[in-house]
Amino acid sequence: MTAIVPAGTDGVAGSQPVRAGARRPLWTAIARYPVAAVAGLCLAALVLAALVAPLIAPGDPQYQDLSSVLSGPSGAHWLGTDRLGRDVLSRLLFGTQVTLLDVAIATAVFLALGVPLGVVAGYRGAWLDRVVVRFADLVLAVPGIIVLLMVVAVFPGDDVATMIALGVIGCPGLLRIVRGSTLAIRGELYVKAARLSGLRTGAILRRHVLPRVAGPIIVQTSLFCATALLAESGLSFLGLTRPDTRGPSWGNMVAEASNAMSRTTWLLVPTGGALILTVMAFGLIGDAVRDATTSRSVAVAPLSRRRRRGPKATPSAPPVSSVSAADTPILRVDGLTVTLGGSPLVQDVGFVLAAGEAVGIVGESGCGKSVTAKAVLGLLPAGADVAAGSITFEGKELTALSDKELGRVRGSGIAFISQDPANSLDPTFTIGSQLREVIRRHHPQRRRQADAEAERLLRLVQLPDPRGVLRRRPGELSGGMAQRVCIAMALAARPKVLIADEPTTALDVTVQAEILALLRDLQHRLGMALMLITHDWGVLADVCDRAVVMYAGQVVESASVEELYARPRHPYTAALLAANPHRAPRDQPLPSIPGAVPRPGHWPEGCHFQPRCALAQPACGEGPIALTPAAPRHLSRCIRVERMEHR
Numbered sequence: 001m002t003a004i005v006p007a008g009t010d011g012v013a014g015s016q017p018v019r020a021g022a023r024r025p026l027w028t029a030i031a032r033y034p035v036a037a038v039a040g041l042c043l044a045a046l047v048l049a050a051l052v053a054p055l056i057a058p059g060d061p062q063y064q065d066l067s068s069v070l071s072g073p074s075g076a077h078w079l080g081t082d083r084l085g086r087d088v089l090s091r092l093l094f095g096t097q098v099t100l101l102d103v104a105i106a107t108a109v110f111l112a113l114g115v116p117l118g119v120v121a122g123y124r125g126a127w128l129d130r131v132v133v134r135f136a137d138l139v140l141a142v143p144g145i146i147v148l149l150m151v152v153a154v155f156p157g158d159d160v161a162t163m164i165a166l167g168v169i170g171c172p173g174l175l176r177i178v179r180g181s182t183l184a185i186r187g188e189l190y191v192k193a194a195r196l197s198g199l200r201t202g203a204i205l206r207r208h209v210l211p212r213v214a215g216p217i218i219v220q221t222s223l224f225c226a227t228a229l230l231a232e233s234g235l236s237f238l239g240l241t242r243p244d245t246r247g248p249s250w251g252n253m254v255a256e257a258s259n260a261m262s263r264t265t266w267l268l269v270p271t272g273g274a275l276i277l278t279v280m281a282f283g284l285i286g287d288a289v290r291d292a293t294t295s296r297s298v299a300v301a302p303l304s305r306r307r308r309r310g311p312k313a314t315p316s317a318p319p320v321s322s323v324s325a326a327d328t329p330i331l332r333v334d335g336l337t338v339t340l341g342g343s344p345l346v347q348d349v350g351f352v353l354a355a356g357e358a359v360g361i362v363g364e365s366g367c368g369k370s371v372t373a374k375a376v377l378g379l380l381p382a383g384a385d386v387a388a389g390s391i392t393f394e395g396k397e398l399t400a401l402s403d404k405e406l407g408r409v410r411g412s413g414i415a416f417i418s419q420d421p422a423n424s425l426d427p428t429f430t431i432g433s434q435l436r437e438v439i440r441r442h443h444p445q446r447r448r449q450a451d452a453e454a455e456r457l458l459r460l461v462q463l464p465d466p467r468g469v470l471r472r473r474p475g476e477l478s479g480g481m482a483q484r485v486c487i488a489m490a491l492a493a494r495p496k497v498l499i500a501d502e503p504t505t506a507l508d509v510t511v512q513a514e515i516l517a518l519l520r521d522l523q524h525r526l527g528m529a530l531m532l533i534t535h536d537w538g539v540l541a542d543v544c545d546r547a548v549v550m551y552a553g554q555v556v557e558s559a560s561v562e563e564l565y566a567r568p569r570h571p572y573t574a575a576l577l578a579a580n581p582h583r584a585p586r587d588q589p590l591p592s593i594p595g596a597v598p599r600p601g602h603w604p605e606g607c608h609f610q611p612r613c614a615l616a617q618p619a620c621g622e623g624p625i626a627l628t629p630a631a632p633r634h635l636s637r638c639i640r641v642e643r644m645e646h647r
């Protein structure tokens with residue numbers, strides 16, 4: 001057995017952070033680009049000038065002083081006058097109002113279509129994604145200028161209609177970028193962890209997805225604003241939008257200046273300069289946000305994109321019984337077969353978990369341990385389905401539940417902790433914020449109460465300085481601390497079953513021992529059932545009461561841990577135990593099992609282990625072998641079980 005070091009402070013407070021540096025807020029990151037900051041200030045000044053134009057403009061923009069036409073800058077007219085003697089500064093200020101309002105309309109439509117459609121398509125996937133992508137392809141395929149001219153023809157002089165059309169034409173670019181970013185974020189472990197902790201889709205999108213796609217959205221928006229500004233000016237220059245008689249815009253001021261070009265070139269300077277500077281400001285802000293978001297992602301290191309959410313499990317066929325009776329089972333898996341593309345990933349898997357019991361699922365890599373856990377959580381990979389069998393939690397059939405109902409069970413009934421704590425937490429938010437949200441999701445309460453509960457949970461998982469930890473971001477925590485926070489989050493809803501998928505794999509040895517001791521302690525104190533996935537017999541012996549051994553998608557043996565250690569009744573268990581470094585004689589080479597676990601779709605007929613088994617005989621390959629009692633509360637899937645007894 002592995003010696004467990006009592007939980008202490010080693011590897012908790014003193015360990016090195018998992019990632020260097022905390023995630024900087026976007027605005028702080030942008031502030032590092034002075035040119036962009038100046039561009040931002042210029043834009044802000046422009047918006048302010050547009051808002052207060054009636055107060056600061058020297059005169060009426062339409063007032064004609066025919067005694068002073070085409071005059072240059074003077075004390076009376078700071079920016080001169082046009083061909084009708086109208087004050088250029090006043091026209092520029094009022095024109096800013098019109099032009100910026102038009103740009104704002106187009107941008108609002110661009111954002112209102114691009115962001116929600118992109119996020120929903122990327123997050124939901126399936127048919128919704130296909131419909132949204134087809135819509136984007138369709139809009140992209142239609143030449144934008146033709147659409148704009150058609151709108152201008154149908155709504156002559158209506159700049160609002162033209163700007164709405166511009167927003168629609170521009171949105172597919174944004175939609176595709178947001179969709180792509182959301183697709184990547186959806187696969188992140190912390191999004192999966194948020195789903196497992198029972199957070200609603202809206203809350204996940206708001207808290208975990210939108211902040212991460214904000215950078216690309218701002219970049220695209222600033223570029224679109226520049227395009228909309230040029231398009232608006234171009235169309236009004238051509239006289240295709242709002243006529244000059246309804247007030248100036250930058251476009252019709254440029255048109256006026258070009259008509260007077262043969263007499264003076266000055267008229268083009270104020271409006272042309274304002275246009276160029278504004279387009280440049282949008283571009284510079286876009287560049288700065290892009291650079292800032294890139295450097296932020298580099299600072300926090302790429303997150304893993306491993307497991308994706310699968311479709312809802314389909315109701316199963318009648319169960320094939322392959323489990324022993326146990327005291328008040330809280331979780332019961334019976335005859336479970338999961339297929340992917342018609343080929344089984346796990347087959348006829350059965351086991352029970354009694355309330356307050358710790359059961360270990362053990363086996364080599366690729367035997368189906370994680371697929372079984374994902375089936376229980378209703379989070380199978382895309383394309384995988386429960387083809388047969390039943391999974392009941394407190395007597396409720398989970399395979400028949402809707403996504404929403406399963407969401408309620410996840411987190412509050414069955415919680416999950418993964419092997420990758422660092423990536424299970426959203427790097428953008430503080431630990432306090434993430435923990436508080438999960439607490440309030442399951443038990444609505446005031447923020448102050450939730451803060452106190454968060455602190456209590458961090459104390460429960462033996463984190464020193466819980467208040468300090470609540471203020472930190474995941475990047476500032478060591479691996480051991482991050483796993484303790486994940487455990488605290490899993491416990492927030494007071495679950496009855498905790499599934500831990502190799503929870504110590506990513507941690508160093510001392511911290512591994514501390515986390516295992518913590519899990520065992522919590523399981524006893526809270527009376528929670530624990531399903532621990534591991535390939536380490538030492539871990540199993542330290543934490544679990546019973547073990548379920550899996551090989552090539554099947555349960556091949558299940559019994560109490562002591563019984564398995566003392567009297568394994570399946571050659572695979574015996575071979576695994578013999579290869580266990582904790583039990584092997586020191587001065588002899590460690591025995592290994594010849595060959596490798598066959599991949600799904602390549603399982604042999606009959607016993608899946610027989611090609612690697614020293615006891616195999618022709619009958620082992622003749623047909624399916626059932627999991628049958630080999631001793632009281634001891635099941636084995638082997639027809640040579642008697643031979644095992646006499647070894």
Ligand SMILES: Nc1ncnc2c1ncn2[C@@H]1O[C@H](COP(=O)(O)OP(=O)(O)OP(=O)(O)O)[C@@H](O)[C@H]1O
Nearest residue numbers: 340345364365366367368369370371372381599600
């Ligand atoms: N999304 C997927 N697509 C295709 N095959 C998959 C997928 N997920 C799992 N599998 C296959 O299913 C089998 C069981 O995988 P699973 O992850 O459950 O194994 P495991 O026993 O948990 O191994 P490990 O200890 O390495 O996590 C493996 O052969 C794996 O390649």
